[in-house]
Amino acid sequence: MSLRPARLAGTITVPANKSVAQRALIASALAGERLADPPQLRIENPGADIVSTAHAMADLGALSIDVLTDDLLVATCYGAPETLGAPDSPLVLDCGNSGTGMRLLMGALAGLLADREGAVTLTGDSSLSSRPMERVAAPLREMGARIETSKGTAPVTITGPAPLHSIDIELPVPSAQVLAALCFAALAAPGTTRITLPGPSRDHTERFFAFCGVDIRREGAPQTRTTITGPARLALREFSVPGDESSAAFWLVAATIHPDADLTLPSVGLNPTRTALIATLRHMGADITVTPDDTTGPEPSGTIEVRSAPLLSPITIAGAETADLIDELPILALAMAGAGGTSELRDAAEMRVKESDRIALTCAMLTAAGIDVTETPDGWRITGSPRRYPSADAPPVTIRTDGDHRIAMAAAILTASQLAPRAIIADDPHCAAVSYPGFAADLAAVTERRDAPQQ
Numbered sequence: 001m002s003l004r005p006a007r008l009a010g011t012i013t014v015p016a017n018k019s020v021a022q023r024a025l026i027a028s029a030l031a032g033e034r035l036a037d038p039p040q041l042r043i044e045n046p047g048a049d050i051v052s053t054a055h056a057m058a059d060l061g062a063l064s065i066d067v068l069t070d071d072l073l074v075a076t077c078y079g080a081p082e083t084l085g086a087p088d089s090p091l092v093l094d095c096g097n098s099g100t101g102m103r104l105l106m107g108a109l110a111g112l113l114a115d116r117e118g119a120v121t122l123t124g125d126s127s128l129s130s131r132p133m134e135r136v137a138a139p140l141r142e143m144g145a146r147i148e149t150s151k152g153t154a155p156v157t158i159t160g161p162a163p164l165h166s167i168d169i170e171l172p173v174p175s176a177q178v179l180a181a182l183c184f185a186a187l188a189a190p191g192t193t194r195i196t197l198p199g200p201s202r203d204h205t206e207r208f209f210a211f212c213g214v215d216i217r218r219e220g221a222p223q224t225r226t227t228i229t230g231p232a233r234l235a236l237r238e239f240s241v242p243g244d245e246s247s248a249a250f251w252l253v254a255a256t257i258h259p260d261a262d263l264t265l266p267s268v269g270l271n272p273t274r275t276a277l278i279a280t281l282r283h284m285g286a287d288i289t290v291t292p293d294d295t296t297g298p299e300p301s302g303t304i305e306v307r308s309a310p311l312l313s314p315i316t317i318a319g320a321e322t323a324d325l326i327d328e329l330p331i332l333a334l335a336m337a338g339a340g341g342t343s344e345l346r347d348a349a350e351m352r353v354k355e356s357d358r359i360a361l362t363c364a365m366l367t368a369a370g371i372d373v374t375e376t377p378d379g380w381r382i383t384g385s386p387r388r389y390p391s392a393d394a395p396p397v398t399i400r401t402d403g404d405h406r407i408a409m410a411a412a413i414l415t416a417s418q419l420a421p422r423a424i425i426a427d428d429p430h431c432a433a434v435s436y437p438g439f440a441a442d443l444a445a446v447t448e449r450r451d452a453p454q455q
Ligand SMILES: O=C(O)C1=C[C@@H](OP(=O)(O)O)[C@@H](O)[C@H](O)C1
Pocket: 018, 019, 020, 100, 174, 175, 176, 177, 178, 180, 202, 326, 327
């Protein structure tokens, strides 16, 4: 395969939405005890984070994994068993690399251990073990939970019994993960819990809980308030998990900046709290068409078509916009680099506490490619150019990913899009599997060789 294809064309089915799939898997523990008629959850193209969370839920005893292949995960959801470890010998669940898995499980376990004796410890890989967990633990403690972190990070232990009560809380960070954790806990907290966020965040929790019959509402914008009344039980229902908007993002940017591209992405999630990248790219001049599907589940989906856009305008992303684009910012940096003029990202310091310091690594990647970028404490400034390099004159350079899937995929797209005069090689391309196991195969499949010079 050419790393620098002359054309990108074809159809790509992106992996399952990992926010939605992990919420549904974790909900399997909260649907009541040992369900008589257990529902099945079917997840097509599960990434490694989804699989980690499925294994954690199986180890908890809440579900069985009936099918697990590269293309399909089928789980039967039974509800959590009565016994969940013991205070002197906690059950240990490994969340792998998944921040969503660990944080949402903290809330779900606080709910499960509200009225039972037991203890569960959540662990993760080295990246996850360096990420902040007090942002979830502290508000859960305010609800009555007994949670210990290790100096603010994993391992995290939740101990019961610790009865919960409803709260009215304003969170300092617009985090959908913290919001979701508190919503899971609120199911076990009698009364009305109100959670106010300083800005927008993805609303998968509200959609999924409402789909499962829970009284939950979100109001306001850009500051949002979610209200949920407990005690409540999730009535699990079968539904199809759409493709992940953040995985589709790589192809949206790739086709937009590549000089000759035409890609079709069927069954991608179109949740309005996740489509900011489409709006942003269109604002820059991208050629994107969206055709919605007929859907009945909690999440809308549709087919996205995207073609090359010869001239892109620069853009500034700041304030509340950063939360709507939080996982897409490393790949959006490439669109900024391909636009004629200076683009800016501000107010995105949150990127520094993801799987890696994504501000530092994105800037290092662009610098290695010869792109004019300045790192700032909460973002970057990029002076882009519409120039493309169909052949690579400069020698390839390897960049650091720190095991971050989104940096590894951005590096491959940076090379494939002809944005730089050299190939940029991720030091660990396989970490893409965290969210997108088939990424390299999909890139190969849409690559047309023609007479493209090989690199
Ligand atoms: O709720 C979710 O599923 C997620 C929320 C975001 O994290 P924060 O809530 O920490 O911003 C996002 O970065 C993550 O990939 C998934």
